[in-house]
Amino acid sequence: MKADVLAVTGVSKNFGAVSALRDINLTVRAGEIVALLGDNGAGKSTLMNVICGSATADGGSVLVDGEPLTNLADARRLGVGVVYQDLALAPHLNLAENLFLGNEAVRRYGPVRVLQRQRMRREATEAIERLGISTLRDVTMPVGRLSGGQRQVLAVARAMKWAKNLILLDEPTAALGPKQVGIVLDSITTAASHGLGVVLVSHDIPSVLKIADRIVVLRHGTIVEDRTPAGLSVAQVVTMMVGDE
Numbered sequence: 437m438k439a440d441v442l443a444v445t446g447v448s449k450n451f452g453a454v455s456a457l458r459d460i461n462l463t464v465r466a467g468e469i470v471a472l473l474g475d476n477g478a479g480k481s482t483l484m485n486v487i488c489g490s491a492t493a494d495g496g497s498v499l500v501d502g503e504p505l506t507n508l509a510d511a512r513r514l515g516v517g518v519v520y521q522d523l524a525l526a527p528h529l530n531l532a533e534n535l536f537l538g539n540e541a542v543r544r545y546g547p548v549r550v551l552q553r554q555r556m557r558r559e560a561t562e563a564i565e566r567l568g569i570s571t572l573r574d575v576t577m578p579v580g581r582l583s584g585g586q587r588q589v590l591a592v593a594r595a596m597k598w599a600k601n602l603i604l605l606d607e608p609t610a611a612l613g614p615k616q617v618g619i620v621l622d623s624i625t626t627a628a629s630h631g632l633g634v635v636l637v638s639h640d641i642p643s644v645l646k647i648a649d650r651i652v653v654l655r656h657g658t659i660v661e662d663r664t665p666a667g668l669s670v671a672q673v674v675t676m677m678v679g680d681e
């Protein structure tokens with residue numbers, strides 16, 4: 437049995453009178469892909485924000501690789517990679533520069549800091565090769581020239597390069613064509629096969645059914661299902677998400 441990279445225990449979060457999360461218990465193992473599902477307002481974003489350290493829970497705990505995570509600095513130290521819906525890529529920079537955005541490789545000569553461009557290009561090429569994406573081979577290409585799917589894959593490659601334990605993805609297949617969806621799903625399963633735990637929020641149920649090892653359904657701030665998706669139809673999952681409404 438693989439180790440838990442994420443253990444969420446008894447987490448609650450309120451916004452004034454709104455109880456956005458109530459007694460959330462969730463574990464994710466190394467190499468496991470867990471999809472967080474739920475109708476609008478169910479609490480998915482709030483839970484992702486708590487797991488990535490951008491929001492603090494009012495109660496309960498989040499452990500990554502056994503260590504408490506309560507803020508963004510913890511998330512960075514514990515190797516939690518996040519792929520935001522807007523991808524947070526810089527279009528005027530090239531692929532390699534984007535992979536290193538905020539983590540630039542520099543060499544210090546006394547007070548002078550020099551960017552290690554060659555090293556960044558080499559490591560960027562390796563990171564992209566790990567995902568097996570042939571269309572992203574030229575790491576000197578500006579990101580502004582990439583398609584939506586290629587940008588999404590690049591964002592996954594970046595999260596994977598810096599993540600040690602866990603990758604969180606927000607709607608990774610939104611607004612992509614079928615072929616691009618396939619490439620993005622492959623990149624996510626590759627990240628998991630490298631031993632990272634993956635948590636993704638998605639309304640794209642067919643994609644979730646293809647790649648998730650577990651689905652976790654939130655309704656009104658509580659988990660109502662935590663199970664394998666094996667044998668489930670899209671309609672059955674939607675019913676779990678919306679309940680009797």
Ligand SMILES: Nc1ncnc2c1ncn2[C@@H]1O[C@H](COP(=O)(O)OP(=O)(O)OP(=O)(O)O)[C@@H](O)[C@H]1O
Pocket residue numbers: 451454455456474475476477478479480481482483
């Ligand atoms: N910053 C905030 N201030 C006040 N209420 C909030 C805030 N963030 C979320 N909420 C409330 O908490 C509940 C859960 O919201 P959340 O955004 O987590 O849901 P969600 O499942 O991600 O929804 P969606 O699919 O629409 O993004 C909702 O009732 C929402 O209105």
